[in-house]
Amino acid sequence: MDIAQARKERIDRGIKVRSDGLYALMSLKELSYLTLPRFLLIAGMLSLPFLMPGMYWQRVISIVCIYSLLALSFDFLAHYVGLVCLGGAFFIGMGGYIAGILNTYFGLPPVLTIPLATIIGGALSTFLLLPCLPLKGVYFAIVTLMYPLFMARIIEAFDIFGGTDGIIGIDSFSNHWVEQYVVIGVVLGFVFGLRRLVNMDIGLIFTAIMDNDQAVKASGINITLYRALAVFIASSMGCLGGACITHIYMWSGISQFALDFSILPIAATVIGGAGTLVGPVLGCLILVPVSELLRDFGTLRIVFYAVILVAFILFKSEGIMEFVQRKYEQFERWTKI
Amino acid sequence: MLEANELMVFYENMLALNNISIQCSENSIVGVFGANSAGKSTLMYALSGIMLDIRKKEEMAGGERITISGDIRFHDQDITSLKPSLRAKSGIILCPERRRIFKESTVLENLKIGGFLATKAQAKDTLEYILHVFPALKRLKSRIGGFLSGGEQQMLAIGRALMAQPKLLLLDEPLLGLSPLMQATLIKATKAIQKEKKISIIVSEQYARPVFPIVDYAYILENGAAVMEGTRQELMDNPDVKSAYFGV
Numbered sequence: 001m002d003i004a005q006a007r008k009e010r011i012d013r014g015i016k017v018r019s020d021g022l023y024a025l026m027s028l029k030e031l032s033y034l035t036l037p038r039f040l041l042i043a044g045m046l047s048l049p050f051l052m053p054g055m056y057w058q059r060v061i062s063i064v065c066i067y068s069l070l071a072l073s074f075d076f077l078a079h080y081v082g083l084v085c086l087g088g089a090f091f092i093g094m095g096g097y098i099a100g101i102l103n104t105y106f107g108l109p110p111v112l113t114i115p116l117a118t119i120i121g122g123a124l125s126t127f128l129l130l131p132c133l134p135l136k137g138v139y140f141a142i143v144t145l146m147y148p149l150f151m152a153r154i155i156e157a158f159d160i161f162g163g164t165d166g167i168i169g170i171d172s173f174s175n176h177w178v179e180q181y182v183v184i185g186v187v188l189g190f191v192f193g194l195r196r197l198v199n200m201d202i203g204l205i206f207t208a209i210m211d212n213d214q215a216v217k218a219s220g221i222n223i224t225l226y227r228a229l230a231v232f233i234a235s236s237m238g239c240l241g242g243a244c245i246t247h248i249y250m251w252s253g254i255s256q257f258a259l260d261f262s263i264l265p266i267a268a269t270v271i272g273g274a275g276t277l278v279g280p281v282l283g284c285l286i287l288v289p290v291s292e293l294l295r296d297f298g299t300l301r302i303v304f305y306a307v308i309l310v311a312f313i314l315f316k317s318e319g320i321m322e323f324v325q326r327k328y329e330q331f332e333r334w335t336k337i
Numbered sequence: 338m339l340e341a342n343e344l345m346v347f348y349e350n351m352l353a354l355n356n357i358s359i360q361c362s363e364n365s366i367v368g369v370f371g372a373n374s375a376g377k378s379t380l381m382y383a384l385s386g387i388m389l390d391i392r393k394k395e396e397m398a399g400g401e402r403i404t405i406s407g408d409i410r411f412h413d414q415d416i417t418s419l420k421p422s423l424r425a426k427s428g429i430i431l432c433p434e435r436r437r438i439f440k441e442s443t444v445l446e447n448l449k450i451g452g453f454l455a456t457k458a459q460a461k462d463t464l465e466y467i468l469h470v471f472p473a474l475k476r477l478k479s480r481i482g483g484f485l486s487g488g489e490q491q492m493l494a495i496g497r498a499l500m501a502q503p504k505l506l507l508l509d510e511p512l513l514g515l516s517p518l519m520q521a522t523l524i525k526a527t528k529a530i531q532k533e534k535k536i537s538i539i540v541s542e543q544y545a546r547p548v549f550p551i552v553d554y555a556y557i558l559e560n561g562a563a564v565m566e567g568t569r570q571e572l573m574d575n576p577d578v579k580s581a582y583f584g585v
Binding site for chain 2: 005007008009010011314316317318319322323326337
C-alpha cells in the first residue's frame with residue numbers, strides 16, 4: 001500500500017483516436033487498424049480445420065465451436081441482460097434431443113433438423129423458463145441449473161427416447177469439412193451478430209433492464225417480454241450447438257445434459273474476458289484443447305479447470321480480451337505527480 | 338489531530354483531488370463544502386482509507402487505476418498507508434454518504450454491528466447515549482433498517498458510527514435529501530455529540546447554510562481543489578462565499 005510519487009498514464013494511441021472518426025475511411029493505415037483484429041479472428045477461425053493435424057483434432061475444433069456458442073450465450077445473458085444462466089447443459093440437451101427425434105422418428109435431414117431444433121428448442125426452453133423471468137435475483141440461475149437434472153432423470157425413469165441408451169442411428173454431416181465450416185460459420189455469425197445486437201436499441205433495453213428493472217418498467221416497457229426475447233436468443237444458440245453435437249456424434253443421450261456444458265462456458269468467459277462477446281470464444285479456444293490434452297488424467301481435469309479459473313479471478317479478473325484490447329488501443333507512460 | 342498534506346487522488350487520468358491540505362484540531366467541527374463532483378466524497382474516502390480498498394478492487398478487476406499521493410497524519414502518526422480497518426481502530430470513523438445502513442437488520446442490530454470495536458461497557462453506554470441524542474430511535478429499536486424514513490436512517494447511520502467509539506467522526510453529506518426540519522434536528526444533534534463526547538467532526542455538505550453555524554473552520558472545494566478556507570467568521574464576511582454558498 002505504498003503511496004505513489006509518479007503514476008502511469010494511460011493514453012489512447014493516436015491511430016485509435018484518428019480511426020474513431022471519418023479519417024478511417026480515407027487512409028489505408030487507419031482502415032487496417034480497425035479491420036485487422038476482426039480479420040485475424042475470421043481468418044484464424046476459418047483456417048483452423050486446415051491447421052489441425054488429423055481427424056481427432058479437427059473434431060476438437062468442432063467441440064470448441066459448440067462450447068463457444070454456449071459461452072457466448074452465457075456472456076450475452078450475464079453481461080448484457082443481467083441473467084446468470086447455468087443452463088448450458090439444458091440447452092444442449094434440448095437441442096440435441098429435438099434434432100435426434102426429428103431425424104430418426106420423422107426422417108428429416110440435418111439441413112432441416114438443425115434449424116428446426118434451434119427454433120423449437122429455443123421456444124420450448126424459453127417457455128419452461130418463463131415463470132422465473134419476472135423475478136430478480138438468483139432464481140433464474142437455480143432453475144436453469146435444475147432443469148437439465150430434471151430432464152435427464154425423466155428420460156431415464158420413463159425410458160423414453162431410448163432411455164439410458166439414447167437415440168442411436170442419427171445421420172451425420174455429409175463430411176467433416178461441412179461439419180466444421182457449419183459450426184465455425186455459426187460461431188462467427190453469432191459473435192458479430194450479438195456485437196451488433198447489443199449496440200442496437202433492443203440491446204439498450206436489455207442493458208437497461210440489467211441496470212435497473214424498475215426504471216425500465218416505469219418507462220412503459222414490458223421487461224418480461226424483453227427478458228423472454230433475450231432468453232430465446234441465448235437458448236436458441238445453445239440448442240443449435242446441441243443439434244450440431246447430435247449430428248457430429250450421430251447419437252443423442254442423457255450425457256448431453258451433463259453439467260460440463262454449464263460449467264466450462266463460464267470458465268471460458270472468465271478467462272477470455274467477460275462482457276466482450278469475443279473473449280468467450282478465445283477462452284474456449286484455450287480451455288477445450290487444454291482439457292483434451294489432459295484427458296489422460298481423467299476427472300482430475302476438473303481440478304485443473306478450477307485452478308485456472310481461480311488464478312484468473314485472483315490475478316487477471318478482467319480476462320484476456322480486455323487486456324489485449326487495452327494494449328492495442330492505449331499506451332502507458334510515467335508522469336511525475 | 339488530523340493533518341493531510343498535499344493530498345492528490347487520480348482516477349485513471351482524471352484528477353479528483355488536487356493538492357488538498359486540510360487540518361482538523363481537537364474538539365472542533367470542520368466543514369467541507371462544495372458542489373457535486375467537487376471531491377468531497379473522495380476526500381472522505383481518502384481520509385478514512387476506503388480509497389485504498391477501492392484502489393485494490395479496481396486493480397484486481399483491471400478497471401480504473403487510482404493513484405494516491407500526499408500524506409495523512411493522525412495524532413502525529415503517519416497513517417497514509419494504513420488499512421481502513423486499522424484506521425477505524427485508531428479512531429477515524431466514517432459515516433458514509435447515502436447512509437449505507439444494513440437494510441435487512443433491525444435498528445438495534447445495526448447499532449450492535451457498529452459496536453464491534455467497543456468493549457461491552459462502552460457499547461452499553463454509547464447505546465444509551467445514542468438513544469438520548471436521538472430519542473426518535475427509541476421506539477424504532479426493533480424495526481427493520483430498510484423501512485425507516487430517510488431522516489431516521491441518517492440518525493441510525495450516525496449512531497452506528499458513534500458505536501465504534503470515534504475520536505474523529507467523518508460525516509459525508511449527512512443532510513442529503515432531508516427536510517429542513519430534520520436537517521435542523523441533525524445539526525443540533527451533531528453539535529451536541531461533538532460537545533458531549535469531546536470528539537472532532539469533519540462534515541461535508543453541498544449546501545453550506547444549515548451546517549455553517551456549527552463549524553469552527555471550513556474548506557470550500559471546487560473541482561477537486563480547496564479554493565478557500567477560513568474560520569466561520571472569515572468565510573461569512575467574504576462576499577464571494579456569501580453569494581455562492583448562501584445565496585445572499
